[in-house]
Amino acid sequence: MRKFVFLLLLSCVVFAQYRTQIQWPSDNSFFPGSVYVECVSLTSGASDLDTAYARLQRTLWTGPWIGGISDDGAFDNWVEQWHAILKDPNAPSLSDGEHYYVLAYGVDEFATSTDTDTVEIILDKTPPVVTITFPNTGFVHDTQNIYGVATDNLAGIAAVDIYIYRGGTTLIESGSATLSGTSTYKVFSYEWDVPAGDPEGTTYLIRAIAYDNSRFYELDYTTGLSDTHDIWVVKDSEAPSSITLESPGHGGWVGRNAYLKGTVTDALAGVDSMDVEIYEASTWTLISTGKAQMSGSYTSRTWEYWFTVPFYAEGTEFAIVVDAYDRSYTDTVYTTGNSLSEQFTVYLDTIPPVSRILDPEDEERVYGTITVSGIAYDETPGSGVDSVQIKIDAGTWQLVTLNPDSTYLTWTYTLSTTLLSDGPHTLTTRAFDKTSPPNIETPSETITIYVDNSAPVWTSLVCADPDNIYKNGEWITLIASLDDTGYTITADFSTIDDQYVTGSEIVTDNGDNTYTIQYMISTENTTPNGTYTITVTATDFAGRSTSSTIDLMLDNSGPQVTFLDLDDGDNIINAGDTLRATITDNENNLEEAEYFVDAIDAYGSGIPMIAEDGAFDELTEDVKAFLDISSLAEGYHKVYVHGKDTAGVWGPMSSLQFLVDRTP
Structure with missing residues (x-):
């Protein structure tokens, strides 16, 4: 300032002129509607400055001249530094970007005026906007980075100050943030060492105040328009408390398409992420890496991870390395959170187990309530059978009851066949082993049973x-x-x-x-x-x-046939044969006899038979007739014979089956 006044004085002495110069605001600077004007006025040296004036004006409005105030308390020298405060009472109703002029001059003790100096300034009464973007989880620890954005569309951002209060009341740190970006869009950052001596769970208020360049007093940026953003955070410098592997469990088994599931806990900040690495244990060859899928509340989360196992031998050992990070980040990368590492071991099992139905047997008939029983076993030692399911026809799968023993798992299932229709039904079983996810038996064991809950109809x-x-x-x-x-x-x-x-x-x-x-x-x-x-x-x-x-x-009345046969003793004939019979009546002599083939017609209409002795005149007669088979088809046939006594009573039919076989 003194250098400026000296140069102004030297210039005026050389040219012997009365001069006034506005030191600030500077030309084309911004103000919020009122402004602190700082000027220097000087005379030729032959007189002292007596007073000075400044005013604001804009299009369609001219403000009053405001008397200046000497910075040293009195106008009593030929060179004076003075100031005035100018304000447009109508500024609140005007739009940002309105242009103003600041005019200033001095008057010496002889009423001689200096020249009038003028600068142009711009109205900007809209404050900036500031937002703290990080930390964004509400937790901090160690050397903590604070990030945010400040914007101002006209005057631009001048500075962002950071204040940190313990418990929201005790100021423990403050400073100016580092800015980058354009004048109207600033990204800010600030590094804060969280007090190591503060206990876990201590709360802090982080306050960011952004100032724009629309200032009342140009040399003090805090007189610019401002905006404040507060966030609350909690100290958490402790790692997550536990990581578990629940499926398949430490020392468990995985299949070709492996599935891992467990829990991870952190009581304060909660868990953000967990990285997983899978190694073949004997050579420490990395076979899979990635982030676990998380679910549940941050403080107690469930994690899941899927990976495909290359074609290693059954029983191959794998190492699972997991790193869990909590939400107390020091920077925007999740790996800056507090972390906990764990290692688990699993083994490879890709062979499904086997189930068998022992009772009932295939094609067996069943009724009422039955107990279906069987066995299940796993060929891979160490994995073992986890469960067995049964399905009736195309129904839903149901769990059976397992009964462990030394060699196999025996199992039972109670089935009420009364809920099924009579007839054939299929029973299908499948076994699951203890890998994660389980190997499932396929094809499944299937038998057919026949349900019969009805008496014969x-x-x-x-x-x-x-x-x-x-x-x-x-x-x-x-x-x-x-x-x-x-x-x-x-x-x-x-x-x-x-x-x-x-x-x-x-x-x-x-x-x-x-x-x-x-x-x-x-x-x-x-x-x-x-x-x-x-x-x-x-x-x-x-x-x-x-x-x-x-x-x-x-009916044993009337003639009875007591003997009936063909001459061909085996009753298999390929040509006509003699049919012989013996007919007896206990009361009356025989009068006639006849036979029918395959079908009986009206009595007396059959083929006649003759008495062997030439006449029907006795109680017992041997009769015969030629059996013509020329019109009969090959196959079984039946001949029917009966007799009639002299009382006119036909006796009951007697039959004989014979076979016509003309094939040599």
């Missing part, structure tokens, strides 16, 4: 013979039709035959839900002639039984 019970009239020594053939195969069929012929022995009937399962029942009435039967009800019972595998009945007629 009858369709019909019919006589397979041409009529239902039988005599002693004659075969009865019945056909039973039901809803399924595999039933146990029994018949009670004791009503029609007093010599019947339980189980002496012959039953054939035809495989098409029909059953053939055959029984020969004893020749020693003394049951009187009449109609008798035969009961046939079907019993399923579960012991449930249902019955059906049929009425048969026993």
